[in-house]
Amino acid sequence: xxxxxxxxxxxxxxxxxxxxxxxxxxxxxxxxxxxxxxxxxxxxxxxxxxxxxxxxxxxxxxxxxxxxxxxxxxxxxxxxxxxxxxxxxxxxxxxxxxxxxxxxxxxxxxxxxxxxxxxxxxxxxxxxxxxxxxxxxxxxxxxxxxxxxxxxxxxxxxxxxx
Numbered sequence: 001x002x003x004x005x006x007x008x009x010x011x012x013x014x015x016x017x018x019x020x021x022x023x024x025x026x027x028x029x030x031x032x033x034x035x036x037x038x039x040x041x042x043x044x045x046x047x048x049x050x051x052x053x054x055x056x057x058x059x060x061x062x063x064x065x066x067x068x069x070x071x072x073x074x075x076x077x078x079x080x081x082x083x084x085x086x087x088x089x090x091x092x093x094x095x096x097x098x099x100x101x102x103x104x105x106x107x108x109x110x111x112x113x114x115x116x117x118x119x120x121x122x123x124x125x126x127x128x129x130x131x132x133x134x135x136x137x138x139x140x141x142x143x144x145x146x147x148x149x150x151x152x153x154x155x156x157x158x159x160x161x162x
Contacts, residue, residue, distance in 0.1 A: 001102065003112040006053035006065065013062040014044055014055065021097035025128065033125035039095050047095075056098075056108050064105035066096035068113065075148050076121060076156065082144025085158045090119035096131075106134040110159075118161035123154035 006014060022034050039047075047053035047067050056064030073092040076084075091113055098105040113120050123146055124131040132155065136142070140157035147153055 001056055001058050001063070001104065001108045003054050003056055003108065005051055006048045006055045006062075008045075008048055010055055010062055011041070011044065011048065014053070014065050015041060017062065017065050017097050017099045018044070018095075020099045024100060024130075028130055030125060030127040030129075033128055054109070054112070056102075056105050058102060062099075063102045064096070064098045064109060066109050067094040068092070069094065070117075073121065075123075075146050075154075079144040079146050079156055082142070082156070084121070084143050084156075085141060085160045086119065086162065088119050088160070088162075089117075090121050090158070091117040093120060093122045096122075106131075107138060110138045114159070114161070120159045121157065123148075123156045126153065126155055 018039060022036050025031070025034055044053060052067045052069055054066055054068055055062035056066075069092045076092070093109065093113060096106065096109055110120070120140070122135060122140065124135065135157050138159070140159045143156045143158050145153050146156040
């Protein structure tokens with residue numbers, strides 16, 4: 001498996017991956033984080049155009065997808081019931097998803113992120129226990145609670161090389 005920036009030709013595959021992830025989340029007790037409408041096709045097109053959308057491929061066929069942002073994440077400015085490990089520059093992982101056909105998608109994405117940054121932040125919904133296990137299994141520390149744009153809470157994590 002390898003990570004590369006998504007291209008416009010990947011859009012259909014990416015949207016299928018997100019649809020499968022939405023179904024999985026709903027079936028595994030997390031119906032509210034994404035429902036069936038997030039992320040929108042327009043958002044993914046914007047991510048591709050801004051070169052923040054990455055795909056995880058086997059033989060150039062996408063099986064996973066995530067958005068990777070550098071710089072300050074606005075929703076991470078306020079954290080309650082805890083604190084970030086440090087205030088060093090970081091990258092943020094959002095919208096990570098898999099089609100469920102390959103194992104190790106999350107680890108592949110995070111290994112890629114660790115190769116380009118010494119600090120990574122990520123968050124997930126309290127009902128997304130599958131993602132919480134993956135995040136913690138890959139060395140992230142729970143830091144507190146952040147609130148996303150719609151005001152709903154998310155469990156915030158950080159990994160730091162230091």
